[in-house]
Amino acid sequence: MLPKDPDSARTPESRSKSNRPRAIRRLVIWYRRNASVTSLVDSATTSASAATSVAETVVTGAGSVASQVLQPLVFDPLRRLQGGDEQSEINDADRLWMAVDGMGGDHAPGPILDGCLQAIDRLPLKVRFVGERERVLAAADQLDLRDRLEAAQSAGHLDLVGSGPSIGMDDEATAVRRKRDASINLAMDLVKRGEALAVYSAGNSGAVMASAIFRLGRLKGIDRPAIGALFPTKDPSQPVLVLDVGANMDCKATYLHQFALLGNIYSRDVLQVERPRVGLLNIGEEECKGNDLSIKTHELLRNEQRLHFAGNCEGRDVLSGEFDVVVCDGFTGNVLLKFLESVGSVLLGVLRAELPRGRRGKVGSAFLRSNLRRIKKRLDHAEHGGALLLGVNGVAVIGHGSSKALSVVSALRIAHSAASHGVMEDLAALQSGCD
Numbered sequence: 001m002l003p004k005d006p007d008s009a010r011t012p013e014s015r016s017k018s019n020r021p022r023a024i025r026r027l028v029i030w031y032r033r034n035a036s037v038t039s040l041v042d043s044a045t046t047s048a049s050a051a052t053s054v055a056e057t058v059v060t061g062a063g064s065v066a067s068q069v070l071q072p073l074v075f076d077p078l079r080r081l082q083g084g085d086e087q088s089e090i091n092d093a094d095r096l097w098m099a100v101d102g103m104g105g106d107h108a109p110g111p112i113l114d115g116c117l118q119a120i121d122r123l124p125l126k127v128r129f130v131g132e133r134e135r136v137l138a139a140a141d142q143l144d145l146r147d148r149l150e151a152a153q154s155a156g157h158l159d160l161v162g163s164g165p166s167i168g169m170d171d172e173a174t175a176v177r178r179k180r181d182a183s184i185n186l187a188m189d190l191v192k193r194g195e196a197l198a199v200y201s202a203g204n205s206g207a208v209m210a211s212a213i214f215r216l217g218r219l220k221g222i223d224r225p226a227i228g229a230l231f232p233t234k235d236p237s238q239p240v241l242v243l244d245v246g247a248n249m250d251c252k253a254t255y256l257h258q259f260a261l262l263g264n265i266y267s268r269d270v271l272q273v274e275r276p277r278v279g280l281l282n283i284g285e286e287e288c289k290g291n292d293l294s295i296k297t298h299e300l301l302r303n304e305q306r307l308h309f310a311g312n313c314e315g316r317d318v319l320s321g322e323f324d325v326v327v328c329d330g331f332t333g334n335v336l337l338k339f340l341e342s343v344g345s346v347l348l349g350v351l352r353a354e355l356p357r358g359r360r361g362k363v364g365s366a367f368l369r370s371n372l373r374r375i376k377k378r379l380d381h382a383e384h385g386g387a388l389l390l391g392v393n394g395v396a397v398i399g400h401g402s403s404k405a406l407s408v409v410s411a412l413r414i415a416h417s418a419a420s421h422g423v424m425e426d427l428a429a430l431q432s433g434c435d
Contacts, residue, residue: 094124095157098415099196100408102131103166103183104203106401110139112202115408117148120157122409125416127152128196130183133162161186166203169401173206176214184208188215191394197419200386200411202399209247209389209398216394219427224248225391226259227330227398228266229337230414233321240318241267242281242326245333245387253296256280256327257304262390262427263325264307269421270414273324279313281328281336286312293329301327386411388418390427395419 100116102109109131116127129136140146152158164181176185184203188211190196201208209225218225228243243259244251260278267276280297282290287298289312301309313326318336328336386399386407397415399407 090124092156095126096124096416096419097126097128097190097196098412098419099128099130099187099190099199100412101184101187101199101201101203101208102129102136103163104201104208105399105403106169106202107404108202109136110143110145111404112408113140113145113149114143115403115405116158116412117145117152118405119409119412120152123413123416125412126157126159127412128159128161128187128190130161130163130187130190132164132166132183133160136160161190167207169204171204171207173204173210176207176211184211185215188212188394188396191396192216198395198397198415200397200399200408200415202386202401202403202407202411205246205398205401208396212389212392212394212396216392216396219391219393222258222262222391224251224255224258225389226255226262227333227387228263228390229333229387231319231340233319235321238321238324239271240321240323240326241271242318242328242333242336243390244328244330245337246330247389248330250331251293251329253293253300256293256297256329257300258391260301260304260307260309260325260327263327265426266388266390266418266423267324269423269426270417271324275308276324277310277322278307278325278327279310279317279323281318281326281332282312282314284312284314297327386414388414393424395424 100112102112102116105112113129113136116129119125120127137146140149149158149160153160163183163186165179167175167179167182167184176182179185184201184207187196187199187201191199192215199212205227209227213225224244225247226244227247228241229245230239231242233240241263243263248255260280264276264278267273278301280294280301282294282298284290287302288295290298294312298312301307310323313323315336317323318326386397386403389396389398395415395418397411397418399411403411
């Protein structure tokens with residue numbers, strides 16, 4: 001008589017339980033033998049993410065770079081466009097001239113030029129690149145951009161405009177008066193003469209603002225221009241415009257009132273918010289809260305008929321999605337901006353520290369990595385590229401000093417959208433009401 005199979009006496013449920021440890025051991029052995037699995041999983045998740053995130057350059061396995069065309073409209077500057085918004089090609093007749101300060105920024109001119117060449121491939125625009133010719137060509141050779149540069153010039157998509165000595169990041173804003181042929185001044189002049197519809201610079205923000213005021217002039221009825229930056233909210237498709245974030249350290253209530261009018265028009269025309277909800281940054285929701293500036297500004301905004309004033313906005317509500325425009329003085333706004341810039345990297349550091357150690361942690365990290373990257377991108381200033389200088393007689397975008405190619409592409413997209421949506425016409429219409 002044959003001996004009984006010990007497993008035959010077990011129920012299906014008991015056999016399933018006994019096989020679980022063996023299955024786990026096999027999985028661990030398999031992962032150990034295939035050390036590259038985490039990179040493969042990461043590649044797969046990154047590819048899936050790229051399917052819905054097409055504003056970034058996709059690098060193929062062969063090392064070639066495939067650029068995808070971006071839609072010119074800025075529906076969501078903090079998020080890469082969805083695949084359905086792609087265009088197969090760009091019609092040259094639709095391209096608009098943008099002026100770029102090629103010498104502005106910590107890494108200029110190489111990464112700025114790289115970003116412009118990428119923007120030409122992805123956006124319906126042409127670039128007048130203003131910079132010191134010898135340094136620009138040397139940077140192009142160093143980054144292997146010479147062929148792309150010459151191809152863009154031959155196609156009439158890029159015009160290299162020579163400039164004199166540039167204004168450094170540590171120069172005083174008044175240097176724009178001494179260095180009259182600096183790249184930022186010549187770029188502003190292109191907009192003033194109508195040879196470009198917008199200007200972008202990642203240079204010294206004080207110098208950019210001074211040059212814009214001296215060369216373009218202020219809009220009538222606007223006492224002080226403001227820098228408006230787009231912040232992410234809970235809803236990725238709904239950024240909030242915060243202004244001022246650094247142009248005016250000391251403000252009057254009338255300045256903040258004007259900032260609200262400027263922000264309302266930008267949010268409506270470019271971000272396409274039908275009725276922007278304007279909030280005043282304050283320490284409480286009540287009308288009586290805040291300092292003297294807040295109380296006086298609240299009264300002005302409450303009685304303003306040209307916008308929808310949604311009341312005071314506490315710090316915790318800035319990213320809530322309950323406001324489309326948030327108004328504050330430049331000192332407070334700049335602190336808020338710099339704090340937000342640190343959140344992405346700090347958050348990633350905390351999450352990495354909390355992930356399990358060992359093999360199990362590596363496997364889990366591989367599956368989470370693309371999600372963590374998307375979180376960082378939503379909080380990364382490079383994703384929206386720059387801030388608009390509102391209140392001057394022209395479209396001007398100020399980029400972060402550390403801007404590289406992706407930031408330049410994003411900023412030029414914002415500049416193009418502002419220039420092609422009739423923002424200046426609506427801002428001019430404000431003049432009669434601001435007198």
